[in-house]
Amino acid sequence: MSELAVAALRLGLLLVMWILIISIVSSQGRDLMVGARNKVRPRGKNPAPVAAGAAAGTAGSPSGGPSGGAPASGTGGQSTGQQQARPLPTRLQVTEGPLQGSVVDLHGSPLLLGRAQEADLVLDDDYVSGRHARLFPQGSRWFLEDLGSTNGTYVSGSQLTRTVAVDPGTPIRIGKTVLELRS
Amino acid sequence: MSQVSSTPRPRRNTELVLLLLGLCIGTGASLLAGLGMDREITSDYWVQAAVLAIMSLVFHLVLRLRARYADPYILPIVVTLNGLGIAMIHRIDVAEGDDAASRQLMWTVVAMGVAIALLWLLKDHRVLRRWPYLFLAASGILLLLPLIPGLGMEINGARIWINLGVGSFQPGEIAKITLAIFFAGYLSANRDLILLAGKKIGPVTFPRFRDMGPLVIAWLISMGVLVFQRDLGSAILFFGLFMAMIYLATSRVSWIILGLVLVAVGGLIAVNTISHVGLRVDAWLHAFDPEVYNRGAGSYQIVQGLFGLASGGLLGTGLGGGRPDIVAYANSDMIIASFGEELGFIGLSAILMLFVLLVTRMLRAALGTRDAFGKLLAAGLAFTMALQCFVVIGGVTMVIPLTGLTTPFMAAGGSSLLANWIVVTLVLMVSQSARKPVAVGPMVNASGSGSGHLDRTSGVPVETPAGGVTA
Numbered sequence: 180m181s182e183l184a185v186a187a188l189r190l191g192l193l194l195v196m197w198i199l200i201i202s203i204v205s206s207q208g209r210d211l212m213v214g215a216r217n218k219v220r221p222r223g224k225n226p227a228p229v230a231a232g233a234a235a236g237t238a239g240s241p242s243g244g245p246s247g248g249a250p251a252s253g254t255g256g257q258s259t260g261q262q263q264a265r266p267l268p269t270r271l272q273v274t275e276g277p278l279q280g281s282v283v284d285l286h287g288s289p290l291l292l293g294r295a296q297e298a299d300l301v302l303d304d305d306y307v308s309g310r311h312a313r314l315f316p317q318g319s320r321w322f323l324e325d326l327g328s329t330n331g332t333y334v335s336g337s338q339l340t341r342t343v344a345v346d347p348g349t350p351i352r353i354g355k356t357v358l359e360l361r362s
Numbered sequence: 363m364s365q366v367s368s369t370p371r372p373r374r375n376t377e378l379v380l381l382l383l384g385l386c387i388g389t390g391a392s393l394l395a396g397l398g399m400d401r402e403i404t405s406d407y408w409v410q411a412a413v414l415a416i417m418s419l420v421f422h423l424v425l426r427l428r429a430r431y432a433d434p435y436i437l438p439i440v441v442t443l444n445g446l447g448i449a450m451i452h453r454i455d456v457a458e459g460d461d462a463a464s465r466q467l468m469w470t471v472v473a474m475g476v477a478i479a480l481l482w483l484l485k486d487h488r489v490l491r492r493w494p495y496l497f498l499a500a501s502g503i504l505l506l507l508p509l510i511p512g513l514g515m516e517i518n519g520a521r522i523w524i525n526l527g528v529g530s531f532q533p534g535e536i537a538k539i540t541l542a543i544f545f546a547g548y549l550s551a552n553r554d555l556i557l558l559a560g561k562k563i564g565p566v567t568f569p570r571f572r573d574m575g576p577l578v579i580a581w582l583i584s585m586g587v588l589v590f591q592r593d594l595g596s597a598i599l600f601f602g603l604f605m606a607m608i609y610l611a612t613s614r615v616s617w618i619i620l621g622l623v624l625v626a627v628g629g630l631i632a633v634n635t636i637s638h639v640g641l642r643v644d645a646w647l648h649a650f651d652p653e654v655y656n657r658g659a660g661s662y663q664i665v666q667g668l669f670g671l672a673s674g675g676l677l678g679t680g681l682g683g684g685r686p687d688i689v690a691y692a693n694s695d696m697i698i699a700s701f702g703e704e705l706g707f708i709g710l711s712a713i714l715m716l717f718v719l720l721v722t723r724m725l726r727a728a729l730g731t732r733d734a735f736g737k738l739l740a741a742g743l744a745f746t747m748a749l750q751c752f753v754v755i756g757g758v759t760m761v762i763p764l765t766g767l768t769t770p771f772m773a774a775g776g777s778s779l780l781a782n783w784i785v786v787t788l789v790l791m792v793s794q795s796a797r798k799p800v801a802v803g804p805m806v807n808a809s810g811s812g813s814g815h816l817d818r819t820s821g822v823p824v825e826t827p828a829g830g831v832t833a
Contacts, residue, residue, distance in 0.1 A: 185397055189680040192390050193705065196712040199383050199442060203435050203719055206376055210726065289554055297555055297573075313554070 267319050268347045268360040276356030277303065289315035292353060293326075306330045306354035312339075320344045321360055323351060330354060373434040374426050380438035381422055385415050388445015391681055395453035395704075398682020410452065410467055414445055417474040424478050425790070428485060433727055433793035439720045440771055440786050444470055444779070446713070447772035449681070450693065450700055457687040462774045465529070469776030473783035480787045487791040491735040494547030497540040498580055504537040505587040520766065521591045534596050535781035539788070541584060542603060542742045548576055549611035550734035557612055577608070594632075594639055595767035598753055599746060601625065606745040610738055646763035663690045664757075664764050667699035671710075671759070678706025693774040695766055698758045714755070717770070721748045724789045730796030740792040743785045 271283040271290070283290070283300055290299045293311035302311070308328035315322055324342040325332040332339045333352040345351060351358040389411040396403050418441045425432055448470065452463035484490075490497070507524050508514035515523040515530055523530040549556070556569045571578075584600045605621040608614075632639045638659070645661035648654045649668075654661050666689040673684065686692045686700035693700070702710040724744030728737045750767055757764035768778040 185394070186680065188390075188394055188397070189683075190677070192387065192394055192681070193677070193708050193712065195383070195387055195390065196442075196709060199380065199387060199438070200712060200715050200719065202383070203380060203439070206380075207435070291554060 266362060267316055268321060268362045270361040271300070271314070272359050272361050274350065274357045274359050276354070278356060282361075285316075285321075287316050289313060292358075293328075302353060302356050304354040304356060307356070311353055314345070320346070328353075372426075372430045374422070374430065377425070377434035377437055378422060380435065381418055381441060384438040384442035385411075385418060385445060387442050388414060388449055391446055392449035392452060395449055395456075395681035398680050399453070399456060401456060401682075406452070406463075410448055410463065413467055413471060414441070414448065417471055421474055421478055421481075424481050428481055429790060429794035431794050431798040432790040433723050433797070435723050436720065436786055436790055436793070439716050439723070440783075443713070443716055443720075443771040446701070447697065447769075447774075450686075450697060450704075450772070451774050453682060453704075454687050454693045454700065457685075460693075462693055465776070466774050466779070469779045472776070473780040476780060477783040477787040480784065481790065484791065486795065487736055487739065487788055488733060488795075490543050490739075491547045491550065491733075494544050494551070495576075497544040497547065498576065501537045501540040501544060501580070502583050504533040504540065505584060507533045508591060509587070520593045522593045522596065529776065532775070532777035534591075534593065535777040536784075537584070538596075538599060538603065538746060539743070539781060539784055541580065541600065542607070542739060542746065544580060545577070545604070545607040546735050546738035546742060549607060550738055553611050553734070557614075577604075580604075592636070592638060593766070594642070595753060595765035598765065599750055599767065602749040603742060603746050606749075607738060607742045610741050610745075642763045642765065646760060649760060663696065664760060666690070667696045667758050668760060670699045670703035674703040674706045674710075676707050678702075678704050678709055680704060694768060695754070695764075695773065696758060697769055697773045698755050701772075713772075714751075717747075717751050721751075723793075727789050727793035727796050731792050733795070736792040736795060740789050743789055747782070747785065 267285075267287060269285050271285055273279055273281045273283075291310060291313055292298055292300050292302060292307075293309050294302055294304065294307045295309035298310065308326070308330070310326045311328040312332045313324045313326055315324070321344070322342050323332065323334060323339065323345045325339040334343060334345060335349055336352075345360055347360040347362050349359065351360075392407055392410060393403060396407055418437065421437060425437065448463055448466055451466050455461060455463045508521050510524075513524050514521055515525050517523055517530070522532050522534050524533055552573055555573045581600075581604050584604075585597060589597070601621070601624075605618060608617045608621075633643050634640065641657075641659045645654055645657075645659070645664060649661040649665050651661075655665055656662070670684065670686055670689055673679065678684070681704045684700075684703040686696075686703050689696045689699055698710070698713075701713055705713075721744050724740055724747065728740035728744065731737055731740065747770055750770055753762065753765055754767045754769045754773075756762040757767075768775050770782045771779065
């Protein structure tokens with residue numbers, strides 16, 4: 180084959196390689212634009228900063244005044260704007276069971292409930308699993324997730340089948356213990 | 363939903379088109395190399411092209427059947443890289459009178475066969491989460507295998523191979539995957555404990571030892587074994603994997619700082635005490651010093667590689683037009699220099715771009731999936747692949763000291779090929795679970811029972827119509 184043809188084919192190979200790259204990039208379209216579309220996501224991923232941010236936001240908004248519209252929350256102001264007015268409950272009260280009357284202060288970080296010693300709230304009760312349930316903040320609400328416990332977690336009398344939001348005053352039953360969030 | 367959701371389209375046809383384009387590149391490169399060297403196009407060329415094409419089309423069909431929603435870009439990218447690798451190895455074979463390309467082709471068939479079997483049998487990567495300690499034990503055994511007398515082989519001062527009778531195998535490559543599975547499984551289950559329980563000293567919260575224990579043990583085993591085997595490249599890779607996984611799970615920058623300090627201290631000690639590492643660093647710092655250049659373990663290889671890259675220029679000498687075979691290990695450690703010489707800056711940057719795209723696709727799978735285990739696994743594996751590319755290509759281009767690692771999918775070497783195909787298959791499975799449409803009914807526990815602690819985004823928004831987090 181003539182040298183010219185080989186040289187042309189060599190250039191052609193480089194061209195085809197870049198055509199492949201360009202077609203991959205162009206067919207991805209908006210698939211990689213994760214950051215632009217989903218600003219909330221990083222907040223969801225890091226529990227500690229989220230909680231800190233949410234707490235700061237809620238602490239800031241009353242002083243800033245509800246009339247201020249989307250208040251001082253800064254990072255997540257738009258997405259959580261509606262909820263921002265309500266402060267994140269800060270206490271977990273035990274209303275029934277062996278630990279009745281005790282109060283757990285919540286610092287806006289996730290809480291593990293269960294019989295195991297490593298749990299944040301140790302419930303010494305045969306009906307409670309080692310790692311029974313998890314309470315975690317997101318935005319301005321607390322969410323409760325059953326961690327596959329044997330006897331289940333009940334919110335307002337119905338058993339949890341998935342993660343639900345828990346409002347202050349709603350009874351959470353785990354074994355013999357009943358808990359309530361307080362603002 | 364705060365989940366990064368993509369439109370649930372399988373996009374397998376896109377994959378097929380891109381795959382055919384990739385196969386054209388691999389085959390075209392091989393044929394061009396033959397033409398460039400004025401060789402007769404023997405049956406070898408067609409056998410290689412046909413085998414690669416058949417295997418990738420079978421892989422594609424299995425994806426259609428078993429993982430319809432898996433990422434459509436990963437397979438074409440990987441097949442392109444693998445095809446280019448075989449083409450270059452074959453081209454260097456012709457110059458050197460070796461037969462590495464048929465071994466590489468055989469290993470490609472084995473690797474893709476294993477990958478297909480894995481895809482067919484495993485289907486859901488979450489099964490792997492069940493036995494983290496099994497994978498820890500497997501990693502330990504795999505890393506220790508080369509130290510067993512009789513079974514282990516020492517090549518060029520590194521004792522990282524085992525003799526399989528038919529050929530050598532590097533079990534450390536597989537240990538990289540099993541260790542990643544262990545880290546992902548352990549961290550996804552114990553993340554909250556590591557984050558929350560512990561003493562706060564100054565601004566840093568130190569986790570309790572019993573929460574960190576298994577991780578520290580895993581790390582010590584891999585590092586200790588690597589020190590005994592004198593394999594610097596793998597040591598960097600394992601350490602990077604460890605740091606990346608911890609950071610991904612806890613999102614604490616303090617870990618990264620701590621890790622970098624450890625790298626600096628460990629690096630200084632290694633340079634001053636281990637002669638083999640000291641020589642490597644010397645060859646990097648004073649590469650063009652005639653004394654270092656002519657020394658036994660000197661900078662001859664790396665400088666020849668640089669000359670090769672330089673003679674390639676912008677467009678390259680064309681496949682078959684250069685002399686990449688002058689460089690030692692032109693088809694394995696230095697294959698990037700060979701490509702730089704023959705495809706030039708434009709071709710080499712295309713290859714780098716393919717690696718970048720591959721890593722972004724792997725990270726995208728991690729972002730999209732709902733389970734903590736899959737997230738950690740895919741992101742950890744993506745980071746490892748990126749780090750490996752950096753260490754190899756950085757070494758060849760003299761950004762960092764040269765260490766013996768393989769360029770993923772391209773360099774001659776069966777164990778690396780097998781390991782990387784398994785990595786890609788695992789990520790494809792994660793992306794399948796990330797992209798497939800979910801049916802969320804009222805009774806579905808979307809996060810799955812005990813699905814790990816990272817998993818706080820799923821299922822939640824269904825309950826919050828007012829939208830605490832709904833975008």
